Amino acid sequence: MPPTTADSSVGPLERGLAVLRALAQAPRARLRPSELVALTGLTRSPVDRIATTLVRLGYLREDDRELVLAPRLMELGLAYLHSSGIPEALGPPAEALADELDESVSLAVPDGDAVRFVVQSNRRRTLSVSFRVGDALPAERCAPGELFAADWDVQQYAQWQARTRADPHDAGFPAVPPPRPRRARTTEAELRARAAEARENGWVLDDQRIEPGLVAVAVPVYDQEGRVVCALSVVSHTSRHSAEGLRDFALDRMRNTAEQMSRALAEVDVGPPARTPDRDHSLDAKRELGPEYLQSLARGLSVLAALDRPAGMTLSAVAEATALPRATARRSLLTLEHLGYVAIDADGHRFAPLPRVLDLGYSPLSALSLAELAQPHLTALVRELHESASVAVLDGDDVRYIARVAAGRIMSVAITVGTRFPAHATSLGRVLLAGLPNEHRARWLRNARLESFTDHTVTSADRLAAVLEQAAHDGFALVDQELEEGLRSIAVPLLGRDGQVIAAANVSLHAGRTSADEALRTVLPALRAAAERISADVALVSDAHPLPFA
Known part of the structure; x- marks a missing residue:
């Protein structure tokens, strides 16, 4: 594959993803079109065309002059979750550990300089964890972040520094409260030292960094090549355990579960390919709605939804799964890679979705009763x-x-x-x-x-x-x-x-x-x-x- 450049972007796809992100971060996952104009910097005309397209796809619905995220949008996040293999393979042992300890258990993956939850097994209590699958936390404010930061390179630390300077109050992380006013910002030297200690110990303790009363301990889960794939965390409250008490209570059983999870990852079944469409269905909507329907946005999102295979997918496989021409699928893949939603393997042949896909509304939609x-x-x-x-x-x-x-x-x-x-x-x-x-x-x-x-x-x-x-x-x-x-x-x-x-x-x-x-x-x-x-x-x-x- 040739190198990816910004010139490879498909404009409507990039703008459509911006609209979805804005809605995902809005209270109750709903906004008026005028509010989307203000939040995205787009003019009203493209916002209306994007909305028309997303409503037709079933990703949004209209309610009392507002646009609301619809459950079908979750198929984008599910493509990542299925591709990772983590919920299916590691969800059952996480649930078993939560039952054994009677504490909340989560699995999180690295997402740039953030940590994103992909499995949550919460215990119902008056004081209980409210994080959802898809929620992201700042790496410096949670135990899994230190496990992941141990593998960061210079560029990743630079990106982290840029983010913390631009967003000192963590406004980009709606799932977490702002840092306490008198708490000093974590320096790079402090994060590097904590990450090195985490690598040496093989575990990390979180003593109320996110919120007063919230304590956690995390251990890494490795793949067969010895890389940290995700972090297994047990979360409690100081009314039940101190941070050190939680570590003493849970660590041995967590390590045993993490080893079990590493073995389970090696046995992830790629499974048969999904049934492929017989044709490109965006053609029907385009004929019906004309210029109000953004076909390139619809096609790009169909490409993202198709990337659900654990081993990643080749360009030919993506084109077949979406009934799109190879050139069309390739343009969408390059755009998605440029925007941080898709990764290309070292050989440049296989594409896989990244955790950032969960930013597209998965968290609020997953909480719907x-x-x-x-x-x-x-x-x-x-x-x-x-x-x-x-x-x-x-x-x-x-x-x-x-x-x-x-x-x-x-x-x-x-x-x-x-x-x-x-x-x-x-x-x-x-x-x-x-x-x-x-x-x-x-x-x-x-x-x-x-x-x-x-x-x-x-x-x-x-x-x-x-x-x-x-x-x-x-x-x-x-x-x-x-x-x-x-x-x-x-x-x-x-x-x-x-x-x-x-x-x-x-x-x-x-x-x-x-x-x-x-x-x-x-x-x-x-x-x-x-x-x-x-x-x-x-x-x-x-x-x-x-x-x-x-």
Whole structure:
């Protein structure tokens, strides 16, 4: 490959990435276009065209005149995580260590002069760690940073110095609080000395550098060539351990886990190639939207999303994975390499994403709960049908509502988040019960109290068992005035990444407005489409870590 130069940049791709970074760092990951103009230095016209393109790609959505990051954007960060092999190979031993120690455990990788989390196994406590996968910390303010700084060269120290001078308050690291006012800035000599000590000891202690009360110990995880790939950290609070006490408590078990992780890295399975598209789908959007659609931005992001192979990918493989001409794929790769999102191997033949890709919204999106994922899709469904829609989970004998959008009608059902109804008399409950394994469903039916609410309520366990079997077969449940006279509802399952039912979505109807046949004909298709979109978002958010429900 010829050397990369700034002239290789594809302008719309660079500007589009700047917009995504600005949104990722914004409160609640949402901004008005005018705010993006101010933050990026772009004029309104390119911001609007970038927004149009990113909305069409599903990376952004529009909400009340604001642009909001959408879960599909996570496919860029997931390309890096899959390519690194770290979450899949090292996540299980990290979780096992967190269970053994009953403390939060993380894995972080070097990202320039920063440290970026790629695995988080947090313990739920009143005082607990709030860092998320994708969050970055300044190297000088955390234990993993000293492990990584031991391998820095002169240029990397110069880059670190430039960053600390330009950003003395760590404003570029939204996940961390500013340094304490009276704390002196770390000098290069101090960081070099601490890094040398970390190399000699094989561990680093962090005594409240990030925040008062937060203590941590970190050890390196090596690859087969003896290079530090990532750092394994255990984090606690001074109410449970002093820094030295945490080291004495955890270090031996951490070293054993790090050795196990090094062996696991050697066995990362490259796996079969992903299914490739039959053509370049950006052509359709370009024909439909014309000049408002930035095809080079869409193609560049498709290249970045395709780089998910652990061994990296050749130019030919990238072109095949994206259905793009080699010259187009090459221009995008060179731009991404120039901007720090992609690395090229020493031979110049293979490309791999870098941790900086996680800067593109992965952290705020990974924290979205099931309710937050469902809410915009419920809102769109209510706008389409003009009927109220909800999401609920099974909670003992009841369903418990976790998301709700009410239609603006005079007569409506009084339901809020947290409302509970008996599962047997609701469409939500029947879908959730139908999704249980057979033995669990049978046990629920044996123990449940099947109370009657109207003349229509099914109260026979045998009859309810048959109804649930039919719901499992049909993939939906229609309940007609069994909870309350005049109330009709229809529900479908929401699926997790493994295809199992994790929740249910429904639409509530007034029996006088919508017949059962009309509900099946007009409401069910729209409800199923919304459920598929919610389930797709769930699959993205839960790809590399558990889905937050609350």
